Amino acid sequence: MVEASGAMRDGGKGRTVSFSPKVFIPLTHMCRDFCGYCIFRKTPEQAGDTLYMTPEQVLDVAKAGQKLGCTEALFTLGERPEQRYPEAKEWLEHRGFKSTLEYLTYVNRLVLEETTLLPHANPGTMSRREMAALQPYNPSMGLMLESTSAVLYGPGGAHEFAPSKRPRVRLRTIELAGELRLPFTTGILIGIGDTREDRIESLLAIRDLHRRFEHVQEVIVQNFRAKPGTAMSDRLDADTIELLWSVAAARLILGPDANVQVPPNLSADNYQIYLDAGINDWGGVSPLTIDFVNPEAPWPALEHLKEQTEAAGFELKPRLPVYPEYFLTTGKYMPEGLLTKVRALAGNDGYVQGGIQRYVGNN
Ligand SMILES: O=c1nc2n(C[C@H](O)[C@H](O)[C@H](O)CO)c3cc(O)ccc3cc-2c(=O)[nH]1
Ligand SMILES: C[C@H]1O[C@@H](n2cnc3c(N)ncnc32)[C@H](O)[C@@H]1O
Numbered sequence: 521m522v523e524a525s526g527a528m529r530d531g532g533k534g535r536t537v538s539f540s541p542k543v544f545i546p547l548t549h550m551c552r553d554f555c556g557y558c559i560f561r562k563t564p565e566q567a568g569d570t571l572y573m574t575p576e577q578v579l580d581v582a583k584a585g586q587k588l589g590c591t592e593a594l595f596t597l598g599e600r601p602e603q604r605y606p607e608a609k610e611w612l613e614h615r616g617f618k619s620t621l622e623y624l625t626y627v628n629r630l631v632l633e634e635t636t637l638l639p640h641a642n643p644g645t646m647s648r649r650e651m652a653a654l655q656p657y658n659p660s661m662g663l664m665l666e667s668t669s670a671v672l673y674g675p676g677g678a679h680e681f682a683p684s685k686r687p688r689v690r691l692r693t694i695e696l697a698g699e700l701r702l703p704f705t706t707g708i709l710i711g712i713g714d715t716r717e718d719r720i721e722s723l724l725a726i727r728d729l730h731r732r733f734e735h736v737q738e739v740i741v742q743n744f745r746a747k748p749g750t751a752m753s754d755r756l757d758a759d760t761i762e763l764l765w766s767v768a769a770a771r772l773i774l775g776p777d778a779n780v781q782v783p784p785n786l787s788a789d790n791y792q793i794y795l796d797a798g799i800n801d802w803g804g805v806s807p808l809t810i811d812f813v814n815p816e817a818p819w820p821a822l823e824h825l826k827e828q829t830e831a832a833g834f835e836l837k838p839r840l841p842v843y844p845e846y847f848l849t850t851g852k853y854m855p856e857g858l859l860t861k862v863r864a865l866a867g868n869d870g871y872v873q874g875g876i877q878r879y880v881g882n883n
């Protein structure tokens with residue numbers, strides 16, 4: 521499988537592998553859901569003074585990232601905390617917002633207007649109205665499908681207490697993005713009780729949505745890593761063979777033109793083997809902020825990522841949070857104002873202007 525999927529990637533993508541220089545902005549850790557694997561979520565008590573990051577805190581991180589050459593502001597946050605916690609509702613109401621997604625829209629606009637970073641919102645499930653409100657400030661957004669497996673939301677499953685992880689609801693959000701012509705990131709989380717057959721079914725569902733709307737800009741194949749203090753703390757991490765198999769399956773199902781991503785920080789020091797299986801992207805890598813979803817897993821230094829990528833025979837290139845094919849030759853995936861901003865950050869090839877030299881070596 522790896523031989524076939526690697527060859528398919530070479531055919532469609534050549535020997536270029538990308539990453540997105542980003543800052544991670546955890547707007548809130550509070551969440552109405554409970555996923556068995558998640559260490560990101562916090563109760564208001566655990567969150568203490570920082571129920572939400574303030575607009576000032578958001579801008580400080582974004583501006584610090586801008587100085588380091590970052591082009592993406594990744595907003596990852598808990599799902600509708602105001603539906604579970606009165607503290608969250610009060611915090612928002614006090615500042616004139618009816619929901620977390622309204623507040624997210626406000627800070628996305630701030631970042632777009634006051635920095636050169638492009639927001640990429642990953643806030644969980646969204647309605648059409650919520651997504652349409654975010655669209656003018658987000659050249660792309662994302663939501664992991666995770667898995668279509670029904671076992672996972674049954675008794676004892678990872679998603680038993682996470683209504684937003686019902687595959688129907690997730691698929692509907694991804695479909696809405698297609699209807700709005702919004703470049704979209706999704707993916708599968710493997711090793712949470714899913715079988716290989718489940719992964720094939722999940723990937724086929726993603727493929728079908730992309731066939732209808734052509735908006736799935738990338739597919740993340742993410743491996744579960746057990747976290748202390750979570751319901752699944754004593755489960756085994758997804759192992760290398762399962763991830764290798766899943767990446768190859770993703771490439772073979774999604775085809776030569778798909779962008780397939782594996783995050784390099786979740787695989788210790790052997791992450792380069794996923795290049796063999798057909799990936800062409802490492803996702804967001806930050807010189808500034810940690811991966812708040814996997815806080816124990818530091819990103820490789822960009823020097824190291826470049827070395828490993830080149831040693832395997834590939835060229836490493838920085839990209840924007842939206843892929844070149846969605847803005848280089850067509851304008852139909854973005855409002856005009858956003859399109860202008862995106863194009864100004866890109867070079868002729870659609871990757872970050874200035875290239876990898878901006879991030880490694882003597883700068
Ligand atoms: O650092 C992380 N970035 C995550 N990202 C961001 C990713 O690394 C890149 O920044 C995007 O792919 C940009 O295109 C996600 C983006 C999504 O749209 C959906 C899910 C994720 C998940 C993670 C994650 O767990 N950790
Ligand atoms: C932001 C994304 O991070 C993923 N995610 C959440 N918790 C974990 C974990 N323990 N290990 C790996 N990935 C995780 C989910 O897929 C979520 O959608």
Ligand code: MET
Nearest residue numbers: 560597598599642643644
């Ligand atoms: C911190 S997890 C990522 C965002 C959202 N809560 C989700 O699970 O989709």
Ligand code: SF4
Nearest residue numbers: 551553555558561598
């Ligand atoms: S993974 Fe997302 S939805 Fe699930 S508990 Fe964590 S923050 Fe909430």
